[in-house]
Amino acid sequence: xxxxxxxxxxxxxxEGNPLTVKCTYSVSGNPYLFWYVQYPNRGLQFLLKYITGxxxxxxxxxxxxxxxxxxxxxxxxxxxxxxxxSALYFCAVRGSTDSWGKLQFGAGTxxxxxx
Amino acid sequence: xxxxxxxxxxxIKTRGQQVTLxxxxxxxxxxxxWYQQALGQGPQFIFQYYREEExxxxxxxxxxxxxxxxxxxxxxxxxxxxxxxxALYLCASSGGLAGVQxxxxxxxxEGSRLTVL
Numbered sequence: 382x383x384x385x386x387x388x389x390x391x392x393x394x395x396e397g398n399p400l401t402v403k404c405t406y407s408v409s410g411n412p413y414l415f416w417y418v419q420y421p422n423r424g425l426q427f428l429l430k431y432i433t434g435x436x437x438x439x440x441x442x443x444x445x446x447x448x449x450x451x452x453x454x455x456x457x458x459x460x461x462x463x464x465x466x467s468a469l470y471f472c473a474v475r476g477s478t479d480s481w482g483k484l485q486f487g488a489g490t491x492x493x494x495x496x
Numbered sequence: 497x498x499x500x501x502x503x504x505x506x507x508i509k510t511r512g513q514q515v516t517l518x519x520x521x522x523x524x525x526x527x528x529x530w531y532q533q534a535l536g537q538g539p540q541f542i543f544q545y546y547r548e549e550e551x552x553x554x555x556x557x558x559x560x561x562x563x564x565x566x567x568x569x570x571x572x573x574x575x576x577x578x579x580x581x582x583a584l585y586l587c588a589s590s591g592g593l594a595g596v597q598x599x600x601x602x603x604x605x606e607g608s609r610l611t612v613l
């Protein structure tokens with residue numbers, strides 16, 4: 382069975398500073414990894430995914446993530462955070478034999494960007 | 497392009513009642529997944545429907561059931577509601593079972609918030 386850990390409940394960063402949200406995973410076979418963002422009282426929005434290929438994945442709104450197989454990590458990064466990036470971020474994993482719709486989500490990390 | 501829409505947005509039920517939540521998938525998508533998101537937690541996979549059949553189920557009891565219709569819209573039914581069923585229920589659509597059209601990205605609706613008293 383797959384699992385996802387987001388070790389930080391909340392990340393605080395000043396606007397303009399780099400933002401990192403951590404994620405580690407456990408899955409049998411090749412991992413399919415995703416990041417989603419959730420704004421208050423809204424559904425989830427897709428940011429980026431890693432299926433195969435380059436370990437550095439670029440996504441929406443200037444976000445990127447680095448896949449590290451040896452550390453089983455998939456940390457989300459943004460070089461310069463904006464106040465509008467304040468939201469709840471979820472890392473998710475899909476097993477290689479699962480259908481596309483079956484994701485295992487982490488508990489989420491609240492990002493707070495202060496002006 | 498029409499996004500994923502869910503109804504109702506909010507509802508309140510009492511313990512023991514039954515509820516039906518509805519979801520219209522994004523245009524061109526043939527797969528619908530349902531998730532339960534309890535307060536302060538990540539979404540938990542309930543089940544997925546593809547071509548009107550259940551295709552994958554999470555750790556939810558049989559009182560959670562669903563349907564998918566020929567137009568790919570879907571319903572989630574929960575019988576004998578319990579207090580712990582209070583949550584945001586999210587519907588997500590995608591292109592199919594890892595087919596050529598499927599990019600792996602899920603498109604979520606804004607959810608139906610269920611409160612069980």
